[in-house]
Amino acid sequence: KQEVTQIPAALSVPEGENLVLNCSFTDSAIYNLQWFRQDPGKGLTSLLLIQSSQREQTSGRLNASLDKSSGRSTLYIAASQPGDSATYLCAVENDYKLSFGAGTTVTVRA
Amino acid sequence: DAGVIQSPRHEVTEMGQEVTLRCKPISGHNSLFWYRQTMMRGLELLIYFNNNVPIDDSGMPEDRFSAKMPNASFSTLKIQPSEPRDSAVYFCASSLLGGTGELFFGEGSRLTVL
Numbered sequence: 732k733q734e735v736t737q738i739p740a741a742l743s744v745p746e747g748e749n750l751v752l753n754c755s756f757t758d759s760a761i762y763n764l765q766w767f768r769q770d771p772g773k774g775l776t777s778l779l780l781i782q783s784s785q786r787e788q789t790s791g792r793l794n795a796s797l798d799k800s801s802g803r804s805t806l807y808i809a810a811s812q813p814g815d816s817a818t819y820l821c822a823v824e825n826d827y828k829l830s831f832g833a834g835t836t837v838t839v840r841a
Numbered sequence: 842d843a844g845v846i847q848s849p850r851h852e853v854t855e856m857g858q859e860v861t862l863r864c865k866p867i868s869g870h871n872s873l874f875w876y877r878q879t880m881m882r883g884l885e886l887l888i889y890f891n892n893n894v895p896i897d898d899s900g901m902p903e904d905r906f907s908a909k910m911p912n913a914s915f916s917t918l919k920i921q922p923s924e925p926r927d928s929a930v931y932f933c934a935s936s937l938l939g940g941t942g943e944l945f946f947g948e949g950s951r952l953t954v955l
Binding site for chain 1: 845874889891896926934942945
C-alpha cells in the first residue's frame with residue numbers, strides 16, 4: 732500500500748523567504764505526482780503535475796522536483812507572499828488511485 | 842467550464858437520517874472520484890468511476906454507503922442510515938483518463954451528523 736509522508740506538518744515564515752516542502756512515498760511505481768493547494772473550507776486546487784518520466788515542473792514562482800527512485804518530491808515556492816498561506820498536499824498516482832499526504836500547513840507572515 | 846459542482850455545500854442532519862450528496866463533473870471528463878476528508882484520516886478515496894461504471898469501491902466504509910453514476914454528468918453518494926462518525930467533508934473530483942491525469946476537485950460537501 733502506498734504511503735505518502737509530508738514534512739514538516741506546519742511551517743511559518745516571514746514574507747519574502749523561500750519555501751521548501753517535502754514529500755516522500757514508499758512505492759516508486761507511480762504514474763504521476765501532483766501538488767495541491769487547499770485553503771480553509773475549500774476544495775483542492777492542482778498546482779503542478781509531474782509525470783513519472785519527468786524530473787521537474789515549473790509554474791511561476793513554483794517549482795516541483797521528482798526523484799522517483801528515491802521516492803521523493805520537493806515543492807519550492809520562491810519569494811513567499813501572505814497569499815501563499817494555505818495547506819499544500821502531495822499526491823501520487825498508482826494506476827488510477829491517488830494517495831495523499833497529510834499536508835503541510837504554511838503561514839507566511841507579513 | 843464551471844468546474845466540478847457539488848451540492849449541498851453544508852448538510853446538518855440527525856443520526857439515522859438518509860443523506861444524499863450530489864456531484865456534476867467537468868464536461869468531457871470520464872473519471873469520477875469520491876473522497877472523504879477528516880482531520881484524523883486525511884483524504885480517503887471512497888469510490889472511483891470510469892465511464893460511469895464503478896471500478897473500485899473498496900474504500901466505501903460499509904454497506905450504509907452507496908454511490909451511483911447514472912450518466913456522465915451526474916453522480917450521487919448516499920449514506921443511509923447516517924451516523925455521527927460519518928461527519929466529514931466529502932469531495933468529488935474528476936479527470937480525463939488518458940489525459941495528463943490532473944485531478945479537479947469540487948468545493949466539497951461538509952456533513953455534520955448529530
